[in-house]
Amino acid sequence: EPEVTQTPSHQVTQMGQEVILRCVPISNHLYFYWYRQILGQKVEFLVSFYNNEISEKSEIFDDQFSVERPDGSNFTLKIRSTKLEDSAMYFCASSTQGQAYEQYFGPGTRLTVT
């Protein structure tokens, strides 16, 4: 069964460094998303991407964040200058239709900022 994959599974970085989190969505899906979950908190929407552009973004997704689909398979989230409060689990998700429909989540990347 097709699944969303994410790399790395765990990333440790120092405050102020740039990180890139990678995702490979399910191949025939058209909508891509990033969410984050701080330990013990709820899953929070960051950004949605459709037709090679951002379609929605939350207040969390400020100028320090960017997304890219560099080729036909990868979908990346870049954090330019990490802060301690960026430490969280980051989930990539994809769907055939928009956010109101079922989404398939990846296993997540645990980002630890020290």
Place this chain on the structure above:
Amino acid sequence: SQKIEQNSEALNIQEGKTATLTCNYTNYSPAYLQWYRQDPGRGPVFLLLIRENEKEKRKERLKVTFDTTLKQSLFHITASQPADSATYLCALVPPGYSTLTFGKGTMLLVSP
């Protein structure tokens, strides 16, 4: 803004019983409401979606109801098994928006 409330306390039940989890929301009624399962350290897994014009949806041992008057959805697992132990998340897209909002989830513990 839309607020979603799920029982913060864990629900402990015995194997074979029916588990019922509650999702309440404020403000606008969503066009769709979704339920996901999340295991520790893993991504959410989609379970069921119910539309505002549907009262009930079933899938195997799972049943979801949607009461737009009460602004509430109930999620039932019948004949529960220890493997059903997980956190269950309610999520919705408010009308006029296109972003999915999650509740904090309710942890279900099924003991043998």
